[in-house]
Amino acid sequence: MKRKQYETAMAPMREQLVAMARWARVTGQRIVVLFEGRDTAGKGGAIRAVSEKLNPRQCHIVALAKPTEAEQTQWYFQRYVQHLPSAGEIVLFDRSWYNRAGVEKVMGYAEDPQVSRFLEQAPQFERMLVDDGILLFKYWLTTDQARQEERLRERLDDPLKRWKLSPVDLAARERYDAYTEAREAMLAATHSDWAPWTLVDFNDQKRGRLTLVRDMLDRLPNTEVPPPQIDFPPLGRQPRAER
Amino acid sequence: MKRKQYETAMAPMREQLVAMARWARVTGQRIVVLFEGRDTAGKGGAIRAVSEKLNPRQCHIVALAKPTEAEQTQWYFQRYVQHLPSAGEIVLFDRSWYNRAGVEKVMGYAEDPQVSRFLEQAPQFERMLVDDGILLFKYWLTTDQARQEERLRERLDDPLKRWKLSPVDLAARERYDAYTEAREAMLAATHSDWAPWTLVDFNDQKRGRLTLVRDMLDRLPNTEVPPPQIDFPPLGRQPRAER
């Protein structure tokens, strides 16, 4: 998709995202969005598309590093729970608790019973959040392997993107089919009425972002809140210069 | 119950509690104990009986103050979750998430739908912890109102105990029957196979403590772990004085 076309489509949605944030603040709504998908799918870009125009004091991006030793022995959801939103906050998870069913399963960081337990608990856990009134969105960004190969090669060649090529990523490439299998098991177990997955085609990342944001906005209730009246009188004197 | 009789009965259990702690540390077990009950029931004393001889770096007592404004808007369990144990830790909750079904309901700090939701979620939440391998104990300390009256009067008269008489407590006294009703609803909804309540008669607090600790120890699996070999050679020189 061309940048210009993207911009034209994105512009009104940016305003709607801003309206959503105002609505959340004014009405005390709490919003959680999970961004999942294979490496190179475009999670970072999608998160930027959502957060770009929002107040960073309101909209938090949570990208947890691998669990510490102590965290590894805790109830699995514990370290995520402390990032859940208070009234008026929006939290975007760059990868999430679903790591357990994806990278942790495939790379062997978690044992099979831990993975099964996760698949059982995730829907219950999410049920609690949703019943508590949290608006929960779960997006899985899809890409064909051919596109992924291109992007991996791009990362390899581009010094700006090289850091993105972690050893975990290269192993993921080797285990493409294991990941596919893990993903299927994950979708089967955790696609629920109260917290459904939305798969979004990110073979074209711009189109993917538009689709994702559109989908999210459409699922929200009416977010219209009158913008605040702002009284902006003329300055009434010479503006100062700042050294 | 006489102090001496109490001491005789408690002494061997103290050793067993210490053994339990060693076992938890060595095997990485996580133990959570909830202490609930009306004011004056003797939660503090019961917690002391359990924790007294344990390492404070391993055994944590959690007595949360009333939720802050921000906490009040979060998922109800959030502020408790962050105190759940890592491997080897023992956490004793002096009052717990059950506040929602007790003081918060009766005093009107929580609204009815919040209370109902809590009663629905608590067993699910606990199920997750238990399935995750946490050893969860839930004790409700009972006292007759006549005993409670005596103890309240004692608090009133004893400058050491006066602080215990919060306005919440006096209100609780007025609403004794509302508390009873709340307790019944709570037990009915949250007494589960995986996380049963144990009611312990605390009309005699010493006897109550003995019963509680005995019960807890009996529910544990075999906690025998050989104590570490400690090599303690003679000092081999004059001991120093410290100024």
Added chain:
Amino acid sequence: MKRKQYETAMAPMREQLVAMARWARVTGQRIVVLFEGRDTAGKGGAIRAVSEKLNPRQCHIVALAKPTEAEQTQWYFQRYVQHLPSAGEIVLFDRSWYNRAGVEKVMGYAEDPQVSRFLEQAPQFERMLVDDGILLFKYWLTTDQARQEERLRERLDDPLKRWKLSPVDLAARERYDAYTEAREAMLAATHSDWAPWTLVDFNDQKRGRLTLVRDMLDRLPNTEVPPPQIDFPPLGRQPRAER
């Protein structure tokens, strides 16, 4: 400044930022950058310029909301301290502890003795961080009031930017001179050998961003760390499609 010119100048610095991040990770360096300045100065854009290509698991943006009631009674630096970096992390503060000498002073959220104490403690506090090995950068973004007026008006007119116009901002406009005075006091008290302020002209935001990033990179020691060797064998089979 023209976008194209900006891009040309920014491109090599992006690579250097990525190199800096790799160096920090490999050598365990900790980097803290404070972004301060009047509203509309362009703090958000500057932060984006630095963080854009970095790993969000390594580079954290901290934009704290106003202190809660409990936080207001704590040692002032307490809530900032918990966001300080561990080895390998980069933390960008969108406003920082300097709020006390700026908005809190001018708007009367802090009392005079609190502000004086802050001005005394800030250099000592920073000294400790710097002596501990943290690389600390403090940027103050300047703008003339005429430019600020333009930008405020833009925010007023642009539904995407309206949220940025908080009541605090409008008050700030009224108290422009009080802010100037507060800033002078702040610079005088907290510009130290170990943690100097760098003032950057953000009348042209693009030029400002280039200056800021260039300055920061130039102050770093040699960050060259050989990029990891990445073994990227051909896929050796048909790539899969993902539904």
Added chain:
Amino acid sequence: MKRKQYETAMAPMREQLVAMARWARVTGQRIVVLFEGRDTAGKGGAIRAVSEKLNPRQCHIVALAKPTEAEQTQWYFQRYVQHLPSAGEIVLFDRSWYNRAGVEKVMGYAEDPQVSRFLEQAPQFERMLVDDGILLFKYWLTTDQARQEERLRERLDDPLKRWKLSPVDLAARERYDAYTEAREAMLAATHSDWAPWTLVDFNDQKRGRLTLVRDMLDRLPNTEVPPPQIDFPPLGRQPRAER
């Protein structure tokens, strides 16, 4: 000292501690007490003597376990700072930041420059807390080695106390003189006007506790706050029994 004599002397101080806590709550004071000393000195008992009659929601005991890997790379004071009190709170540290100058130095967990830096920073850090209005008390509990030997042997023989004999303790015994030297360096560097050390003889632990509590109470300003009027009307009906 005989138990009875101890009780007689302790009784009025218990009331004064309770008064102190009420005063702290009502006036928003923050109190921090550090308990340091060699193993077996009696830190745990002294902490219990202070906290025993206080509200656990107000008076927190902090006994941090050894730092995690991530914590080890942070600014040394960071993990302690998050336990500092909010208005009305009392925090008792069972060992404290002084670990760095004691066990960490002697056992080699910290390197020499880290220890020197600590000795330089500790007084500055404490200065900030004290200037911020925190009431800071630092107690060092002394014991002669002959007493320590007895107590170590007691621990060895008493299954209730065995856990207290960590390998670190046994090493401490071997390095008695190194600890003495470390202590001297520590006192020399960190005994300041604003945060002086008080050494208390704990060869007799009961006497030590009395001395410590007496000293602390005497250093406080007048803590008299009229106790709240409590209205305690007669129950006016048959008390209920609780099953």
